[in-house]
Amino acid sequence: MQFGEKRIRTGSIANLRLSIFLYALTVIAGIHVFCGSAYALTATLKWSASPSTGISGYKVYTGLSSGKYSQVVNAGNSTTAAVSNLQVGQKYYFAITAYDTKGNESPFSQELAYTMNDGSVIPYSQLTVESVDSEELAGENGAAVNAIDSRTGTIWHTQWSGSSPSYPHEIVIKLNGWYQVNGFRYLPRQDGGVNGMVAKYSFYVSTDGVNWGTPVSTGTFAAGTGQKQVLFTGKQGYYVKLVGLSEINGGPWMSAAEISVLGTPATVVLLPSTQLAVVSASSEELIGENGAAENSIDGLVNTIWHTQYSSVRPVPAYPHEIVLSLGASRNVVGFRYLPRQDGGINGTVANYNFYVSSDGVNWGKPVVSGTMAKDTKQKEVLFSGKTGLYVKFQGLSEVNGNPWMSAAQIGVICR
Ligand SMILES: [Ca+2]
């Protein structure tokens, strides 16, 4: 194809899909929540390759208004490029061109408009304290939960009465959902005291609260009682950990008025029911009705799996269970249970265990256990994730204490 006489197809919206992934790179301390202009963000753009032949590279154009680009980055023959020094809160417009070896340049791709943001605060209602190395509960109310209660007047303080454990200190916060975590905020105590104000820190993100890997950020907070904000390249996780490494005056304590976590909900997918297969079910009713176990993964709301109740006495009782194959090894992060929707409630599960296994034989401990609400709404349970090829949904009791278990649909959520 000749450039110049025939436009390369890169300029077509259909042929060049442009998507943007944000990575916040700069670490800043001592700023207030809404004062974001003190630091810059980098946008990493990715796009699909042009289907045209003879392409030798791409250029990324960036501007402050639509169609008017003031900055260009030559990406070479890569289909990704970083545009740096972008301001928080500013709307930018991006477009891509392709060029050939002679320097002929294609028209612009479709334009992408994006307002730079530094991540959202994960709602406090999502957060729970998973663990803390020390908290003062006698000399004052220095409970760790005070660090995530959204009240600036309450603090977490490590123990100081009796003894004062020394650094490092740490608090592990469970996000109770999957997030792309890209920052956190630390608000020192606001009561005039300085004991426990952190100087050096490390921050971690983990999928399981056990394996933490390397810190996503390590640094030293700026002096002062203003809120510190730290941004970093996003990492998916279910838990975060703030480790204090030193106090501003060299004291042994760590304190915090508030710790908040920045991030956006991570992508999880409901596995298509066509990828599920029933391996086994403890019982199924095939005479009194069509209560086959397969009905729980057929994608149909009005068909149910029901454990046996006719032609056998005593009726098979709890626990009941169904084992599903996922078709391939997957990182399972949750499941859905849709009780029967036909007006009946017999067999609707109350207490349950859910397992993930790589071989369908060794199940280990449940990845999650709990009690479903006594209604027929769909239940969704998320947990920190386990990789496996099989799952087992085990009912331990029925909402009315009856011996049956039933399900309209069971879904598996993966990451
Ligand atoms: Ca507080």
Ligand SMILES: [Ca+2]
């Ligand atoms: Ca069904």
